[in-house]
């Protein structure tokens with residue numbers, strides 16, 4: 489023990505003697521972390537003289553405690569009473585006080601920096617009819633208000649009788665034009681416009697992406713599928729179906745789709761089994777959105793049983809399932825043009841629409857999905873009707889030569905796939921670069937209050953019509969993931 493601690497030790501011993509069943513033990517500092525920290529906090533607290541005092545340890549307040557709001561309301565009531573504005577009323581901490589003192593009595597504050605500031609600023613102030621005014625650069629006389637009066641004027645200008653909820657800088661200009669001045673008026677105006685709740689709820693959509701693109705890369709056919717639901721489609725088909733389940737392979741862009749009456753968990757599992765697994769084997773993962781038909785107990789069990797990883801994207805981060813979305817769009821577009829007059833026969837045309845999609849030349853891979861899967865191009869009806877060079881050559885070959893040619897094609901398939909992948913990656917990096925130019929980075933932290941875009945974005949008379957808010961909330965960010973995804977709670 490240190491020598492200077494001995495008096496403390498003795499005194500403690502005397503005090504402890506008065507308490508029965510108490511004793512003093514020596515513990516090395518390294519084994520006494522919590523008590524040591526507490527002692528440190530205690531020493532820091534000693535400099536405050538008002539008690540009791542609340543000390544936040546690690547979490548900060550996300551929502552201001554309701555007491556503050558009440559206090560604000562009380563304040564605004566008081567302010568209404570103290571309206572008409574008069575500069576001679578000096579509140580505590582009023583910024584006008586030092587200027588007034590200087591103009592009236594020639595006295596300056598004690599602080600040196602403030603003295604210089606007052607001296608420099610004083611020529612711009614003038615005392616008219618017992619009201620302190622400030623000469624603006626345009627030569628107007630602006631009536632000086634205390635901060636509280638200023639806020640009252642701002643509130644009236646912003647959302648009062650003639651208020652139009654203008655943006656911050658415009659609001660500031662208007663208040664100035666009305667002939668008022670206080671030092672923090674620009675900041676207060678910006679803050680008022682920024683924190684107005686109706687303005688936030690009806691704010692315009694932000695179309696700039698908030699995160700750079702994170703492309704999904706698959707290295708082999710049928711390794712990863714993107715899945716999505718289209719529908720409900722009106723009109724229903726003749727066989728009463730109104731949904732399309734669609735899946736696209738990430739590597740080759742090969743697509744499968746089927747029409748259903750309703751989409752339940754069992755329907756999705758059935759689709760994966762019959763349309764994907766029985767035809768192309770078990771994929772490594774499936775990217776789907778966060779809808780209830782995809783994320784539920786039946787699906788979780790099903791995917792666990794055959795060891796498929798489920799990767800989900802949310803409705804608010806649709807870019808994560810971009811491939812499925814893009815395919816859905818294309819499918820709808822081709823369907824629309826194919827169905828013709830009988831709009832109820834769309835489910836019968838599905839196969840007709842999928843086929844060209846599979847045999848279409850794709851810019852990203854510089855090849856057709858069909859050739860990436862089978863190593864050769866599909867023979868299209870047109871090629872048979874008007875024999876193409878390819879067909880003509882084949883017809884002249886013997887069976888053995890044909891087999892040889894086919895083997896050679898299959899031999900080069902690996903190379904073709906590798907090339908396609910390289911081209912695709914080049915294409916993706918080009919797209920990513922173009923996309924990232926538009927990105928305006930915005931990110932939120934755990935505990936932030938956020939508003940989210942109201943879905944569906946379409947407003948009909950059934951929803952609230954024209955005056956419906958575009959955003960809803962507030963929600964609290966519970967968890968922030970990478971790639972710009974957030975978990976929100978109310």
Ligand SMILES: [Zn+2]
Pocket residue numbers: 647653681684685686687688
């Ligand atoms: Zn507003």
